[in-house]
Amino acid sequence: xxxxxxxxxxxxxxxxxxxxxxxxxxxxxxxxxxxxxxxxxxxxxxxxxxxxxxxxxxxxxxxxxxxxxxxxxxxxxxxxxxxxxxxxxxxxxxxxxxxxxxxxxxxxxxxxxxxxxxxxxxxxxxxxxxxxxxxxxxxxxxxxxxxxxxxxxxxxxxxxxxxxxxxxxxxxxxxxxxxxxxxxxxxxxxxxxxxxxxxxxxxxxxxxxxxxxxxxxxxxxxxxxxxxxxxxxxxxxxxxxxxxxxxxxxxxxxxxxxxxxxxxxxxxxxxxxxxxxxxxxxxxxxxxxxxxxxxxxxxxxxxxxxxxxxxxxxxxxxxxxxxxxxxxxxxxxxxxx
Amino acid sequence: xxxxxxxxxxxxxxxxxxxxxxxxxxxxxxxxxxxxxxxxxxxxxxxxxxxxxxxxxxxxxxxxxxxxxxxxxxxxxxxxxxxxxxxxxxxxxxxxxxxxxxxxxxxxxxxxxxxxxxxxxxxxxxxxxxxxxxxxxxxxxxxxxxxxxxxxxxxxxxxxxxxxxxxxxxxxxxxxxxxxxxxxxxxxxxxxxxxxxxxxxxxxxxxxxxxxxxxxxxxxxxxxxxxxxxxxxxxxxxxxxxxxxxxxxxxxxxxxxxxxxxxxxxxxxxxxxxxxxxxxxxxxxxxxxxxxxxxxxxxxxxxxxxxxxxxxxxxxxxxxxxxxxxxxxxxxxxxxxxxxxxxxxxxxxxxxxxxxxxxxxxxxxxxxxxxxxxxxxxxxxxxxxxxxxxxxxxxxxxxxxxxxxxxxxxxxxx
Numbered sequence: 001x002x003x004x005x006x007x008x009x010x011x012x013x014x015x016x017x018x019x020x021x022x023x024x025x026x027x028x029x030x031x032x033x034x035x036x037x038x039x040x041x042x043x044x045x046x047x048x049x050x051x052x053x054x055x056x057x058x059x060x061x062x063x064x065x066x067x068x069x070x071x072x073x074x075x076x077x078x079x080x081x082x083x084x085x086x087x088x089x090x091x092x093x094x095x096x097x098x099x100x101x102x103x104x105x106x107x108x109x110x111x112x113x114x115x116x117x118x119x120x121x122x123x124x125x126x127x128x129x130x131x132x133x134x135x136x137x138x139x140x141x142x143x144x145x146x147x148x149x150x151x152x153x154x155x156x157x158x159x160x161x162x163x164x165x166x167x168x169x170x171x172x173x174x175x176x177x178x179x180x181x182x183x184x185x186x187x188x189x190x191x192x193x194x195x196x197x198x199x200x201x202x203x204x205x206x207x208x209x210x211x212x213x214x215x216x217x218x219x220x221x222x223x224x225x226x227x228x229x230x231x232x233x234x235x236x237x238x239x240x241x242x243x244x245x246x247x248x249x250x251x252x253x254x255x256x257x258x259x260x261x262x263x264x265x266x267x268x269x270x271x272x273x274x275x276x277x278x279x280x281x282x283x284x285x286x287x288x289x290x291x292x293x294x295x296x297x298x299x300x301x302x303x304x305x306x307x308x309x310x311x312x313x314x315x316x317x318x319x320x321x322x323x324x325x326x327x328x329x330x331x332x333x334x335x336x337x
Numbered sequence: 338x339x340x341x342x343x344x345x346x347x348x349x350x351x352x353x354x355x356x357x358x359x360x361x362x363x364x365x366x367x368x369x370x371x372x373x374x375x376x377x378x379x380x381x382x383x384x385x386x387x388x389x390x391x392x393x394x395x396x397x398x399x400x401x402x403x404x405x406x407x408x409x410x411x412x413x414x415x416x417x418x419x420x421x422x423x424x425x426x427x428x429x430x431x432x433x434x435x436x437x438x439x440x441x442x443x444x445x446x447x448x449x450x451x452x453x454x455x456x457x458x459x460x461x462x463x464x465x466x467x468x469x470x471x472x473x474x475x476x477x478x479x480x481x482x483x484x485x486x487x488x489x490x491x492x493x494x495x496x497x498x499x500x501x502x503x504x505x506x507x508x509x510x511x512x513x514x515x516x517x518x519x520x521x522x523x524x525x526x527x528x529x530x531x532x533x534x535x536x537x538x539x540x541x542x543x544x545x546x547x548x549x550x551x552x553x554x555x556x557x558x559x560x561x562x563x564x565x566x567x568x569x570x571x572x573x574x575x576x577x578x579x580x581x582x583x584x585x586x587x588x589x590x591x592x593x594x595x596x597x598x599x600x601x602x603x604x605x606x607x608x609x610x611x612x613x614x615x616x617x618x619x620x621x622x623x624x625x626x627x628x629x630x631x632x633x634x635x636x637x638x639x640x641x642x643x644x645x646x647x648x649x650x651x652x653x654x655x656x657x658x659x660x661x662x663x664x665x666x667x668x669x670x671x672x673x674x675x676x677x678x679x680x681x682x683x684x685x686x687x688x689x690x691x692x693x694x695x696x697x698x699x700x701x702x703x704x705x706x707x708x709x710x711x712x713x714x715x716x717x718x719x720x721x722x723x724x725x726x727x728x729x730x731x732x733x734x735x736x737x738x739x740x741x742x743x744x745x746x747x748x749x750x751x
Contacts, residue, residue, distance in 0.1 A: 025563065053563070059593075064552045064586025071556025074541060075491075077563065079556075094583075098546050099553060108525030109747035110536045143748050166750035 004196045005179020009152035010043045010118075013159040014080060016200065018051050021078060024163055025054035027065050028082040032057040040084040041120055041173075042180045066092035066117070070099045073115040078163055085126075086119035086134045086172065093137070100168040101143035115168045116159070122174045122224055122274060123311045123318050124186055131311035131318075133223075133275030138170050139252040140284060145205055146252040148172040148222040152179075153194035154249060157203025165205060172251075174223040190227050208255035210262070214244035217332050218262040220285060221272040222248045225304075225323060229272050232328035243332060251281050259285075260293050267298035268335050272328055277305035304331045340385060340409035342402045346376040351401035354408075355380060359391050362433040371409060374402075385411060390433070393708045410708055434642070439709050442484060442641050444718045446476040446697050449500045451719075451726050452509060456499070456516060457672065459730065465516055469530050472500035474639075474671030477696035478603045479504035481644025482571050482664075485652050491539045491570040493554040496531035498543035501573050505540045507533065509729040519736035526739045527747065547608075548574060548581030551600070555587040558596035558661075569597040569655045571648070577608025579622055588661070592629040595660035599651050600626075602663065603638060605670045610682045626663035638666030639696035642703075669694070 004012070018024045030036055031044040032055035038045025048055040058065040062083055069081040083089050089096070100113045123131040139146050145167055149155040155173070162169035177192035211226070212233050221229045226247045233243040244262050248255065263269055269289060271282035286301035304323050312318050345352055356373040359365055370382035371391065389411040396402045396409075453473050459465040472479065483492065483504035494501040502512055507523055515522025516530055523535045524542060534542035541557075544550030554572030561568040578584050579602065591598050602622045606613050613620045626633025632654070636647045644666055651662035669691035673680050680688070704710040 023564075056594075059586070059589060061582075061586035061590065063583050064555075064590060067549065067552025067583060067587065068556035068559060068590060071493075071553035071558075072560040072563075073556075074553070075557045075560035075564075077560045094546055094549055095552065098549060099544060103542065104749070105747045106524055106528040106532045107534060107536065107542045107747075108523070108527050110524075111534075111541060112750065145749070 001195050001197055003193050004152045005181075005193045006149065006152045006155045006173065007042050007178040007180050009156040009194070009196055010159055010173075011038070011045065011047065012196075013156040014044065015047055015050060017160055017163045018047075018054055021163070023076060024078045024080065025051075025056060025072075026080045026082070027056040027058060027069055029058055029060055029084055031055055031082070037184060039082060040184075041175065041178045042184050043082075043118075043178070062088050062091035063095060067095040067099065069115055069117075070095050070103070070113055073100075073113045073168075074103065074111055078114050078116070080116045080118065080163065082118040084120070085130050086121040087129050087132050089119050089134055089138070096138070096144065096168070096170070097141050101141045103143075104167070105143055112166050113168045114166045116162045117168070117170045118173060119170065120173050120175045120178070122176055123322050124175045124188065125313070125315060125318060127313045128310035133273070135172055135222075135251050136275060136280050139281050141252070143167070144252060145169045145250075146172070147205060147250050148248070150174070150177065150223055150226040150247050150249070151192045151194045152196060154203050154209070154247070156196060157201055158205065158249065160200075161202045161205050164202070169205065172223065176224055177227070190224065192227065203249075206250045206253050206255060208246050208248045208250065208258040210244065210258070211247050212243070212245040214242035215265055216241050217243045217268045217270060217335055218259070218266045219243055219245045219270050219272060219328070219332070220248055220259065221245070222251065223274065225272040225274050228323065228325045229328055231325045232332065235325070235329055236332055241332065241336065254285060254288060256288055256292055259289060260296075263289065263293045263296050267296055269297070270302045270304060270328070270331050270335065272304045272323060273306075274322060275306050276308040277303055278308045280305050299335060302331055302335055304328055339407060339411055340371055340383060342374075342404050342406045342408050343383065344404035345374065345381060346378070346404070348377060350377045351403055352376050353401050354396045354398055356398060357394055358382070361391055361394060364388070364390050365411060371411075383408065387411075410706070436709050439704060440714065440718065442480055442645070443697075443700055443704060443710070443715065444722060445480045445504060446641065446700065447719055448509070448722050448726070449476045449479065449503050450697055451722050452503060452512070453499060453672070455726050455730060456513075464734070466518055467516070467529050468675055469499075469516075470497040470675045471672045472497055472670065474691065474695065475603055475605060475668045476500055477641035477644055477700070478601070478638045478666040478668050479573075481641045482573075482599075482601055482648045484645050485648035486539075486569070486571060488539065489566070489568050490652075491541065491557055491568065493541055493550040493557070493570060493572045494533070494543045495547070495550060495574055495578075496543055496545040497575070498531070498533045498573075502533040502535075502540060506538045507535050507540065509726055510732060511535065513729050513733035514736045517733050517736060518738060519733065520739040520743065521736050525743065525747070548578035548583040550574065551578065551581075551583050552587040554598050554600075555591045555596055558591065558598035559594065561597055562594070567656055569599060569652060571599040571601055573601050573603060575608060576602060576604040576606065576613045576622060577611075577616070578602070579625070580608075580616055588625070588629050588663070591661040592631045595658055597655040597658070598661045599648065599655055600661055600663045601648075602665045603668055604665050605668050607670065607674070607683070609674050610678075612682070621665070623663055623665040631660050631662065633663040633665065635665045635667060638668035639694050639699060641696060641700050668696070671695070
């Protein structure tokens with residue numbers, strides 16, 4: 001057992017998978033530069049020494065190299081393609097949505113795209129084009145699996161499952177949760193470290209995890225907001241309100257079974273999401289809950305999300321954009337009053 | 338320049354062929370002695386009036402011919418290919434191809450034309466669903482390139498992929514079934530016209546987004562290189578794709594990593610309804626290769642043997658690890674961009690010119706003149722193909738459609 005941050009756990013996961021399976025390779029920008037950063041958030045730091053042929057450093061060409069990753073996957077490789085900032089996924093989205101996600105279906109089942117994609121999201125003071133949460137644009141794309149990793153243990157186990165999965169999987173990571181060190185430290189970073197076992201383990205795709213049990217209210221969340229929700233639950237526990245907090249982990253498909261189990265207990269649900277409220281993943285979650293569990297709901301699903309604006313730069317504004325622990329606490333109180 | 342018996346006999350007596358000095362398949366220079374003949378007075382040589390390849394010796398040794406008789410077929414092969422990067426285009430000795438191979442090319446081109454024309458008729462009749470993007474006029478490009486590929490090689494194609502699919506080896510039946518949305522189609526009815534493909538036959542489904550398949554083909558080549566197979570991929574796209582960022586990004590990386598991908602641009606002068614000179618200042622697509630550091634070549638895309646030879650040479654280079662090649666095949670779409678497009682944006686003189694430059698007609702003429710086939714051979718091939726297509730159409734009209742449960746399958750692995 002050792003305690004690791006998400007960046008280190010991901011690095012080990014990638015290295016172990018490449019060791020285990022020679023068809024696994026990494027492709028991305030600035031990922032294999034000797035003396036470099038190991039990608040924008042240090043995840044691939046040093047891997048080029050161990051796997052000189054399978055750390056492919058690319059020009060700035062997201063559309064191009066994501067498409068290349070699709071083609072390689074179709075011919076039996078298992079690429080891990082990453083964008084430096086989730087915002088750059090838009091450039092690659094034709095290859096992801098029109099090719100990777102659809103290939104199995106439009107070939108009548110004969111082609112597959114076992115591709116893993118990684119993207120950091122979240123507002124971190126870099127202005128509106130380097131700060132979005134993009135889960136919403138890729139959930140609900142038939143053929144594409146979407147996950148979001150909120151701690152090191154999940155990050156490692158989920159990445160390994162994704163590599164071994166035969167469908168395209170898009171993994172969202174949060175810039176403030178990496179635990180990157182040194183020059184790449186993020187201000188405002190949160191501790192998302194975990195105890196990591198020495199043995200090989202997997203975390204299955206498609207499954208949520210209860211992070212804190214409770215009986216009054218269910219909070220569903222992921223990434224940074226999951227940590228804020230746990231903080232909120234901590235505060236509320238001091239007031240005698242026990243709140244159940246679930247880390248969704250999988251955004252496509254959504255683990256409605258786990259959600260239902262919790263709702264049968266609490267009858268009240270809040271979905272907390274970083275990113276504008278309109279059209280968020282929480283909208284799909286809310287609709288899905290109402291369709292399945294309306295008999296158990298004591299109140300409509302509540303959403304806590306960002307306002308419908310581009311991410312502002314000025315720290316005072318950005319902090320207002322990002323849902324806060326206080327807002328989550330307030331939402332719980334309102335629900336229960 | 339065919340060889341005619343000159344007027345050698347002063348007495349008008351017949352002239353006997355003594356000896357052929359050049360073998361069939363050999364290249365002759367202008368002025369080179371091709372055969373030795375004998376009159377009643379003396380023995381003398383008949384010389385070639387121009388360079389070319391001796392294709393047929395028409396008069397056997399020991400027989401007689403008169404002045405003016407056709408003695409031999411010599412084909413002067415003028416290559417219209419002008420490669421870039423200083424690769425001098427030698428006046429290559431034209432290869433000799435077997436009759437079977439040549440007739441095979443002809444049959445495949447005829448198959449594509451017949452398939453496309455038949456599909457167009459079915460569509461206009463209203464019994465074929467969806468939309469179609471056809472390739473009449475571009476058959477030599479598809480057939481010439483695919484003939485240069487091995488059975489383990491792959492191709493990627495576009496929304497205009499029927500010709501590529503047939504050239505690569507998909508059956509008429511699996512394609513017609515797919516066009517009718519039948520479950521027996523090559524993609525179980527889930528792909529349709531723009532996504533023809535059959536992985537087992539080396540063709541992934543067509544990528545219908547312009548240039549979208551170029552990075553994918555490059556990635557396939559990356560896999561071949563990483564796994565050390567000797568496969569290559571031919572990536573078909575049109576002149577319209579050249580403007581997309583994906584073209585630039587993929588070609589750059591293919592060159593950087595010396596990937597075994599043959600980029601084939603079918604330049605038919607139009608991206609949908611927009612002529613090429615309206616979308617780029619330098620309309621010579623092959624010029625772009627040198628900017629990425631590899632070889633580009635413009636070829637007469639309506640000369641199936643020129644395409645075949647350029648593709649064969651390029652394939653050898655790719656397989657040897659030299660990196661990508663960009664072939665620009667100059668051709669023309671004799672049909673609309675899609676569906677019922679009447680092509681009003683194409684000038685009449687231009688259409689007429691290219692109509693006279695039809696790849697199938699040109700090849701038929703070359704076969705007839707070269708003595709590789711007679712009219713009856715070509716008729717036989719045409720009738721065989723027409724029958725095959727007709728039978729497949731009838732079967733496709735009643736092919737089974739997908740079941741409701743098929744809707745949800747093949748989204749994920751499980």
